[in-house]
Amino acid sequence: MKKISILVGSLRQGSFARKIAKNTLAMFPENYEVQIVEIGHLPLYNFDYDDPNMSEFPLPESYTEFRETIKASDGVLFVTPENNRTIPACLKNAVDICSKPNDDVAWTNKPNGIISHSVGKMGGYSSQKNLRLALSYFDMPSLGQPEVFLGNSPNYFDEDGNINAERTVKFIQDYIDRFVKLVESTSA
Numbered sequence: 103m104k105k106i107s108i109l110v111g112s113l114r115q116g117s118f119a120r121k122i123a124k125n126t127l128a129m130f131p132e133n134y135e136v137q138i139v140e141i142g143h144l145p146l147y148n149f150d151y152d153d154p155n156m157s158e159f160p161l162p163e164s165y166t167e168f169r170e171t172i173k174a175s176d177g178v179l180f181v182t183p184e185n186n187r188t189i190p191a192c193l194k195n196a197v198d199i200c201s202k203p204n205d206d207v208a209w210t211n212k213p214n215g216i217i218s219h220s221v222g223k224m225g226g227y228s229s230q231k232n233l234r235l236a237l238s239y240f241d242m243p244s245l246g247q248p249e250v251f252l253g254n255s256p257n258y259f260d261e262d263g264n265i266n267a268e269r270t271v272k273f274i275q276d277y278i279d280r281f282v283k284l285v286e287s288t289s290a
């Protein structure tokens with residue numbers, strides 16, 4: 103079994119990013135255990151939590167759980183909208199939390215894929231590029247092509263939240279297939 107964690111860069115109940123993420127669940131092979139990992143409850147990152155000299159700031163249990171979940175993953179898929187031309191704060195917070203401590207970075211060697219979306223035409227271009235920039239600091243194998251920018255995202259879904267347009271389904275499926283190949287080639 104391979105384990106994939108999906109991180110959604112939106113806390114909104116009706117989030118299109120979450121709908122896209124849910125649509126990808128069935129696109130993975132049967133021997134893949136894929137879950138959306140929640141990040142909205144994680145306290146804002148403060149390095150004092152990781153500073154052994156700051157005993158009045160104990161490491162939050164939620165950080166430990168989140169880091170362990172990422173470490174136990176064979177790959178991480180990010181599905182994110184764009185907030186003010188960059189990634190939403192909840193997602194940046196998640197990136198920061200797993201970036202420490204320096205000698206035990208949870209992101210290390212985790213293959214990653216990125217799907218960005220926007221209600222506008224740009225498909226979260228800046229958000230995706232900014233996320234790539236942040237992740238480039240870690241030793242994370244990244245998927246280069248195809249880049250997935252989903253513009254006008256509210257138009258994709260039927261009443262049940264399923265993406266029906268054959269072209270879009272194929273495009274996302276192709277991306278997941280490539281992501282799976284990356285995972286297979288980089289994990290034991």
Ligand SMILES: Cc1cc2nc3c(=O)[nH]c(=O)nc-3n(C[C@H](O)[C@H](O)[C@H](O)COP(=O)(O)O)c2cc1C
Nearest residue numbers: 112114117118119120183184185186187220221222
């Ligand atoms: C604070 C904020 C900033 C936003 N900034 C951008 C932006 O820079 N570019 C963009 O395309 N859409 C922007 N939007 C619109 C989002 O694409 C839209 O709200 C989208 O539905 C959010 O994704 P979600 O449905 O997954 O929550 C912004 C929305 C909010 C609330």
